[in-house]
Amino acid sequence: MTIAEWCVFLSLMLYLLSIAPVKWLRVGRFDNSKPRDPTFYEDPIAARALGAHQNGIESFPFFAVAVLLAEFRACPQNLINELAVLFVIVRIAYVFTYIGNRPTLRSILWSIGFAINIAIFFLPALRKFLPL
Template identity: 30%
Template structure:
């Protein structure tokens, strides 16, 4: 019997989702003489100010980093739900560890593709990576649902 590390994937996922935001903040500050607008960092006027004051390539990368961060936050409930359901259903540790570990690796790849890919034809690799990672979570939820339905039905 192997140890179950899947729950530890939750804080790891949160950190992975925060990294693109930190990176975006860092590159925009470096390109903007160390200035970061912290009073309204998500404001439209703030984005417009950055767009005017930094090179287009840097602003684009900043936007993509923020997009990767937001996507990570949007997908966090599905990830946490899948991990919790898998554990509630007492799925075997190797399944939980493999799915959670694979998902986290795919999220790293997804984030790198999101931030650094600028050509449309390569952007579909990001979409495919997102689809593959999300499919892993849905697999875990369905597997947990099947096991819980069987346990409930047999009592």
Template identity: 35%
Template structure:
């Protein structure tokens, strides 16, 4: 499996890692309400509420990232730049989660923006491939 595909796998796992503080916060609220967990999560404050938001953001970020990797793959755009963009995205997400959990909004936004740019560049990677091939011929 290629590096970008491994990164998609890791990004999928990070969606659920983002939830770890949510469960803890729900237990502190009198126990995990398995009948209406989303209603209970809506009442969380502080770190628990930020963890819910980080979890939701992880889904949003995953979609763009996975599409970017698939666009690069289906157009056979490969190489160290694609690998590097995928790795940087994962590093950003690994940094992003604790920044969200521990309420560091400025740093979190910067890291989020870098990850978003990586996803968008992956989506544009077929253009790079076209430019490189057209300049060679």
């Protein structure tokens, strides 16, 4: 597997891990028979963790498709790997800023992550201009 493909897996794990600690730490208050109970998410940290989790679910498909498209179209693997690692780093920072209630920085990080996804997605179109 390539580094970029491992980053796809890490991106998946990141959105799962963004909500799991909140559920574990609030064990007595989380009812697994009602995982979407809105009263559990009234706590501000739990609500922000849920938001980070949901945003991770939303961003994952585009990232996964962009990486696979770039790899299938034989773009420079080093560039795909570097952009994928950068995306995961930005997403980790995004989760921390989301849970830490830093909305401006969170929006900046989201924009950077989206731009990285766009770059990966359009690598096949730019392949002839890239060093192989």
